[in-house]
Amino acid sequence: MDTIKLTIDNRAVEVPKGTTILKAADQMGIKIPTLCNFELEGLALKNHPGGCRICVVEVAGRRNLAPACITECMQDMVVKTNSPRAINARKTVLELMLSDHPNDCLQCPKNGKCELQALAADMGIREIPFQGEQSEYPIELSPSIVRDANKCIMCRRCESVCHEYQSVGAIGAVERGFPAVVAPAFGKNLIDTNCVFCGQCIAVCPVGALSEVDHTGKVLRDIANPDVKTAVQVAPAVRVALGEEFGMPAGSIVTGKIAAALKAIGFDYVFDTDWSADLTIMEEGTEAIGRFKAFLAGDKNVKIPIMTSCCPAWVNFYEKFYPELREYPSTAKSPQGMFGATVKTFFADKIGVPREKLISVSVMPCVAKKYECEREELGANGNPDVDYSITTRELARIIKMCNIDFKNLPEAKFDSPLGESTGAAVIFGVTGGVMEAALRTAAEVLTGQTLPKVDFEEVRGLEGVREATIPIPGVIDLKVAVVYGLKNARMIMEQIKAGNCPYHFVEVMACPGGCIDGAGQPYHHGDASIIKARHAAIYKADREMPLRKSHENPEIISIYKEFYGEPGSEKAHHLLHTHYFDKKKHFDLEK
């Protein structure tokens, strides 16, 4: 490989050709500040517009300063990252940015986690020398996202994610010059665009311009209300991330602490979404097996591939972009939805409380789940199955508000009867997990044999598109695909449309690496090692479970005995399955 020798801050360094000054400096331990530049390495998220100009450095012989993030190293280059000229320019650019910024950190959702705030602290900003016109945009609310464009610094990270990674294109730069801002086109609210509420724009926004809709106040209010009971569920991916909010290393598994914290907060019933993830496998698996059998029997009308349907951003995506293919995804509700439907029927009856008086709350790594809660079809008589969904970050805030020393909290167990789970459920939190969990059950059901090995390594990994052929002896060589990122999902949909999709079974997750990097998780600030640590932790949690196949979960076996009858029963269909809508027309009409 060709290498380049250069000098940065008086030290010699040799780097491969094509390396940027930013990366070369980074490997020498020189941290050049950046704002717009962003990359979640190996996870398909990136943004290198070179627009903020915070990273400028002095290059000997060059007329102007060079943006380190997009300038490649050249032979014998002499770079100064800390010359007075570079520091002054960087500080002035930062002051300019702050001169068109609300600077109300104390009321900001990003307070303490904001990259702009941190930079202002590092650069020793004590006053903003430029006063003048300030941008004024209304704050916009949607079911999942709060958008405060006044705080937008035009880094365009959200735009790259929404366009290039999700292929949605709901937000982008509008206007030019000083009024330029990143927003939905034509001044629309996100709810009136093709936005699928994946929230990945929130996950990458360096400032408080994009944040989750906060329900912490409602949760605390309902917990304090003696007239209602509260039941909470916790999604798989939360347990490998929440610890980060309390200074624990990425990848800490805090399942028992979460159960204990939720009890300490005062929830009446502390249950687990992992329980309903196992239930999802029973329902979705049964539906899949039915379709495979029909397909093998030569049924020309059966929809193959069957696709997962537990990611609500993905559901929004096919309703908005591919409604004509909406019979391919499974009709099974998401684990959140299945839990909600069960808690508001079976469990409400069991404790003798009307569903309106049982507040069901979910803790999710996700902001799309907030939107899902508001779907009319996921409720009864106008009462939602899940009253509200809070994110991992919101739970962390509640725990802090309740003065709980999370790190040193003794572990507790989830309550029965919706709290027991298997390893197949916890892996729902990563890309490939739903597929693997389904395979563990489907293979045993289809062959009638116990699997010699439950690990399906073929579908694991962090590549955006993975495919595998899974032999189910005597039945089928199952061709499966696992994708994350809706751009990759779009590719599969286009294959189906063209009639050349080679797969029988496809798993789709909207977020990078699956729910472990959902938009409700602690901010990673572009550090991919955090996502990798969560990924490893999920599989560790799986290995440590005594039971690893959904159909072996005793509380799943008993719910069928007591309530649902059998997977795919009429009652199960009524409560655990859903239907999808054509939401495309709406947009075409508007155009």
Place this chain on the structure above:
Amino acid sequence: MNNVETYANIPVIINKGADWFSSIGTEKSKGTKVFALAGKINNVGLIEVPMGITLREIIYEIGGGIKGGKKFKAVQTGGPSGGCLTEKHLDTPIDYDSLVAAGSMMGSGGMIVMDEDDCMVAIAKFYLGFTVDESCGKCTPCRVGNKRLHEILTKITDGKGTMEDLEKLKNLSSVIKDTALCGLGQTSPNPVLSTINNFWDEYVEHVTEKKCRAGQCKALKKYYIDPEKCKGCTACARACPVGAITGTLKNPHVIDQDKCIKCGTCYEKCRFGAISIK
């Protein structure tokens, strides 16, 4: 090659040969150059001149001198992001390099001549207004920086500037030049920098004396009634839209500077030339 001027050069070069073409002009800038001569000059229009010609030749020989016999002040070359050349550059041979050395550029070939009635701060503000409108908004220094530059210049021409503002102008201009992403932003502070370099006194006057020597900055204008010349006809007082003028018939009138909105009506109404602008 994408402008008409370049195409126009080709037939001549083909007909008469490259040697002939390069025999015209200076060593580094060969051939001729077309300028759009405009502003306070007697003969305006497009001119084609050999490279290396001096400004003095252009202005006084081709352009026929300054309109109304006023005093030459500066010539702005290179379009909105160019710079100003002044008296001291009158005898510099013009080519690509000498213009850049003088803090301007050839740019679009615009050449706008300014006389003593042109305020250089207002000129800088005028050109900057153009870049503020043209900025695409992608990079911070141009999106926010040019806006702030324009606001500071407005503050100065409004008579509210401070010496600190002048320091900010200097620093901000050079940072924008140093950090903007594309050519537009990198050159947008040129009119500010070149007027600061060549007409620093005018900036200081605006700030410390609240005075615009060209009389162009409206907010800095002061209308005075000369008591010697005022006949007390009351024409001005009756015409003043804000009632800033007081005085009785046949006695000298006075303008209340705090009330005056500098509309100039009184100045036009006075038949005795008693009202002056300072």
